[in-house]
Amino acid sequence: MTVVPNALDRRFRQAAAEACLVDVSFDVADTPVGPLLLAVTERGLCRISFDPEPDRETEQLARLFGVRVLKAPREVDRVRRELEEYFEGRRREFDLPLDLRGREGFSRAILDRLAQVPYGEVTTYKSLAVEAGNPRAARAVGTIMNRNPIPIVLPCHRVIGSSGSLVGYGGGLERKRLLLDLEAGRPALDVDYS
Amino acid sequence: MTVPPFERFYSEHRDAVFGHLVRLLGRQRAEDAFQETWLRALRGYEALQHGRYLRAWVFTIATRVAIDEGRKRRPETVAELDAEWADDRPEYAQIEHLADELPEKERAAVVLRYAYDLSYSDIGTALGSSEEAARQAASSGVRRLRRELS
Numbered sequence: 001m002t003v004v005p006n007a008l009d010r011r012f013r014q015a016a017a018e019a020c021l022v023d024v025s026f027d028v029a030d031t032p033v034g035p036l037l038l039a040v041t042e043r044g045l046c047r048i049s050f051d052p053e054p055d056r057e058t059e060q061l062a063r064l065f066g067v068r069v070l071k072a073p074r075e076v077d078r079v080r081r082e083l084e085e086y087f088e089g090r091r092r093e094f095d096l097p098l099d100l101r102g103r104e105g106f107s108r109a110i111l112d113r114l115a116q117v118p119y120g121e122v123t124t125y126k127s128l129a130v131e132a133g134n135p136r137a138a139r140a141v142g143t144i145m146n147r148n149p150i151p152i153v154l155p156c157h158r159v160i161g162s163s164g165s166l167v168g169y170g171g172g173l174e175r176k177r178l179l180l181d182l183e184a185g186r187p188a189l190d191v192d193y194s
Numbered sequence: 195m196t197v198p199p200f201e202r203f204y205s206e207h208r209d210a211v212f213g214h215l216v217r218l219l220g221r222q223r224a225e226d227a228f229q230e231t232w233l234r235a236l237r238g239y240e241a242l243q244h245g246r247y248l249r250a251w252v253f254t255i256a257t258r259v260a261i262d263e264g265r266k267r268r269p270e271t272v273a274e275l276d277a278e279w280a281d282d283r284p285e286y287a288q289i290e291h292l293a294d295e296l297p298e299k300e301r302a303a304v305v306l307r308y309a310y311d312l313s314y315s316d317i318g319t320a321l322g323s324s325e326e327a328a329r330q331a332a333s334s335g336v337r338r339l340r341r342e343l344s
Contacts, residue, residue: 002213004228009208012229021236022200058199068239069199 013072023066025075028052032087032182033152033175038076041065044097045079048150050171064102083152089182092119094153103149106132110144117158120183124162146170152179197245204232207249211256218260218305227263231256250312250320257302293335295342299323300335307332 016022024046026039037057039047046065049057058069078096085091103111109132117123125145129137145156151170157179161167169176197203211231215224234255242251293301302321306312307328312320318328
């Protein structure tokens with residue numbers, strides 16, 4: 001079997017992205033919270049996933065944004081760089097356009113509110129529900145957090161229970177704790193996510 | 195059958211497509227043709243209605259790209275191809291350089307049938323014609339090759 005040389009493979013991926021023939025470009029980045037799948041469209045960042053298994057993710061991305069989903073590492077460089085700065089404690093806000101297509105109505109309103117929760121602070125599921133004008137929807141807010149397409153950048157780790165408990169996190173509670181510790185300036189415990 | 199994300203389609207077939215192009219064009223020119231093949235595939239990918247004949251489809255694109263390349267410059271003969279890249283299908287290897295001389299449809303049908311063992315139904319779909327038309331194109335291509343060999 002003839003194998004495509006890596007350089008040729010990379011060249012094609014880059015040419016495809018530069019020719020605007022790709023609906024979604026993605027890559028997997030190594031971070032202190034484990035490998036993350038990062039995906040962008042021409043509109044902006046559309047996905048950060050703690051499940052770095054591309055096959056599962058690409059199916060979903062194809063359904064939402066178009067079938068031309070291609071691994072194109074250079075296209076996510078900006079996201080990768082901002083995340084690095086965040087994990088090094090040098091960045092408190094992300095300066096990335098987002099593509100939230102497919103999140104409409106209440107879900108979108110909650111994600112927009114979530115984006116306003118500042119670095120190093122926490123809010124509650126109930127507060128977000130109240131702010132969005134539906135005080136009885138705390139549970140629905142929990143579900144929306146769980147399905148947050150862009151965790152870390154849309155900081156669902158900053159949302160906790162009214163009692164102060166962490167409650168849950170799409171990426172697992174260990175990661176939620178680590179992110180909150182990072183933002184509070186507490187040294188994070190070494191956790192192996194690989 | 196729905197069309198899969200392009201990444202999966204590409205990952206599954208890139209090596210085979212590259213091997214096909216190397217056999218048709220030689221290693222050096224196959225690299226340019228490889229990129230052009232997959233860019234063409236990306237241009238057409240959105241319009242695909244189903245994912246059943248993707249392999250045949252991309253092989254047809256690759257064959258057409260190779261034909262276009264061939265028009266620019268005569269391809270090397272099989273003897274000139276690096277032995278490392280020779281196919282494990284000697285019968286086809288003996289005729290592949292002659293296939294360059296065939297009209298485009300016949301060549302594509304011959305290559306897909308004899309080098310890749312695709313069914314006529316798959317070839318017809320890939321070439322945008324009927325199964326019967328694919329069979330006729332392949333068989334008239336082979337007749338023409340036999341005349342050239344004799």
